Amino acid sequence: MLEAQDLECIRGDRRLFHGVGFRLDAGELLFLQGRNGAGKTSLLRMLCGLSQPESGEIRWKGESIRRLSDDFRADLCYLGHLNAIKEELTPLENLLASARLAGESLSEDDALDALEQVGLLGREDLACRYLSQGQKRRVALARLVKERRPLWILDEPFVALDVNAVAWLAGIIGAHLQRGGLAVLTTHQPVDIPAGCVRQLRLGT
């Protein structure tokens, strides 16, 4: 489903990586590893189409993502290391607004259910600026609960989460893979994700 061929990334005058390629099919998980500065985030942004590779090609369902453009983005859910939540809005408003702007319909009940799962029920009407770092991360992750788009690209999703939340998120990703979804993620901590097929890709040596 998702194929990358011979990707090269240049930042400034430094070549971060070259010749990177992989193939990911339905229900598979790709663990992206590498030291700090190896280009993990750069590669994820390339896979989303936010930046263009210096050379090489990325294909989704056999077609170049540049050509697919809107159709590819309709299949993609990206969670960057920034939370993409508004401090002035409440968790509930954030969740509803981000779903609408992504072109999805999310009912208020579904949103409340998602917030309950991330343990933020009771705080859904509190502006996000009063939440802790971990709780803000949970608001961002609540998007994933009702997310049914097939390709998830997650940049360090486990950062700032406590042990319970890490286990919960691993479960959510596992369920997504079970439904036939694909996931690409980076993490520095060892996490056990229940997946049929886990691929590893190490950037830099």
Next chain:
Amino acid sequence: MLGIVTHTIARDLRLALRRPADLASVLFFFIIVASLFPLGIGPELELLRQLAPGVLWVGALLATMLSLPRLFADDHRDGTLEQLALSPNPLGLMVLGKVIAHWLVSGLPLALLAPVLGLQFDLAPDALWVLTLSILLGTPALSGIGAIGAGLTLGLRGGGVLLSLLVLPLYIPVLIFGAGAVDATVSGLGPGAHLSLLAALTVGGVAFAPWAAAVALKIALE
């Protein structure tokens, strides 16, 4: 398609209402700038009447400028802009929503405030009316053109100054026809032609600028 525009407007308006200080600073800037001139020049009514259109329009222009850097900067900082760019909806439509929301919290209140400030310059009632109308018609173009500048300077150090240098020259036609409309009323020529040209600039600005701004944003995100 229209849904995404209204959703963006609704979100941005809600955010603006949660941060009333931003809106207030723009309005107070306009009030102060427009009030300094009568104080500095003194009670020479003939001179004030002549200066009024230009001064009030430059004040509105600078007040709009003041609020531009925040148009995309907050969304850029917290990662929302990436999410907007990755949405299957065209980014241009979301920028259009942001431009409209920006106008609703800057151009519209400025236009409503303008006749009150115009009184300080001893403008006649019909000139006050045309002043309001011209600012109402012209400010959407300012928000649209400003969005291009805000997109181009996004994430740059000292972007605020660069933004003014980029955008202010592009504001000149709006300023000329806006102030010209009030001048024409005062001199008895009638503002029709100026207002039509102003409306044309706004239609052009609002229709095309969001797409140019969207391209600028995609470059800024790379």
